[in-house]
Amino acid sequence: MASMRTAAALRFSVFAALAFACVSQPAVSSPLLPPDHPVADRPGSSPAAAPGASARVDVVDDVNVAALGADIVLHTSVSPRRLLADFALKLRNIAYVRGGRELSTGFDCSGFVRYVYQQALGSKLPANSTSQFAEGDRVDKSDLKMGDLVFFKTRGKRVSHVGMYLDNGLFIHAPSRGKRVRIDHLDESYWAKRFAGAKRPDALI
Numbered sequence: 001m002a003s004m005r006t007a008a009a010l011r012f013s014v015f016a017a018l019a020f021a022c023v024s025q026p027a028v029s030s031p032l033l034p035p036d037h038p039v040a041d042r043p044g045s046s047p048a049a050a051p052g053a054s055a056r057v058d059v060v061d062d063v064n065v066a067a068l069g070a071d072i073v074l075h076t077s078v079s080p081r082r083l084l085a086d087f088a089l090k091l092r093n094i095a096y097v098r099g100g101r102e103l104s105t106g107f108d109c110s111g112f113v114r115y116v117y118q119q120a121l122g123s124k125l126p127a128n129s130t131s132q133f134a135e136g137d138r139v140d141k142s143d144l145k146m147g148d149l150v151f152f153k154t155r156g157k158r159v160s161h162v163g164m165y166l167d168n169g170l171f172i173h174a175p176s177r178g179k180r181v182r183i184d185h186l187d188e189s190y191w192a193k194r195f196a197g198a199k200r201p202d203a204l205i
Contacts, residue, residue, distance in 0.1 A: 041182035084147040087120040088172050094181045096174045109162050112174040123203035129162040136199035147204055152194040159196050
């Protein structure tokens with residue numbers, strides 16, 4: 001009898017603890033990029049693959065390319081900015097390749113954003129970061145929105161790198177040789193010192 005009472009008390013305690021945990025969790029106000037908020041990848045580490053992306057992808061065949069774009073075809077009611085962000089996150093961890101513009105080969109920085117805009121919105125951006133910076137409307141850093149392009153001067157005084165803004169200071173890009181598409185923060189020392197400005201492509205105006 002005593003053991004039955006003990007077991008019942010234990011079950012009640014577990015139930016009460018779970019109920020309290022559920023009630024005490026703070027509410028999250030409409031996260032922009034579910035199912036989880038993107039976080040900056042740690043330089044030098046292998047970033048976790050985004051939902052729908054392979055853990056390590058270097059070359060992808062036509063079937064996988066079609067699969068990546070399936071959600072975009074099916075969900076035409078989603079905003080253009082959201083389409084861009086969702087599609088870009090699926091390409092996270094793709095290898096950097098200089099001059100790369102296709103999923104089958106890998107991407108460089110301008111090739112990455114160009115591919116995202118082409119596949120998600122059917123919009124063609126210029127071929128390189130300098131030309132991309134010359135087009136669209138200038139955007140203040142404080143007014144950045146999902147899908148805007150952020151530019152950097154990583155070599156000298158000219159714009160030489162581009163990424164796509166996500167949210168909360170985060171942007172996604174193809175960094176450099178030996179690295180993969182990843183997420184970084186604009187306030188990180190390296191990027192903050194080299195920030196050249198932001199542009200809003202015509203497709204988002």
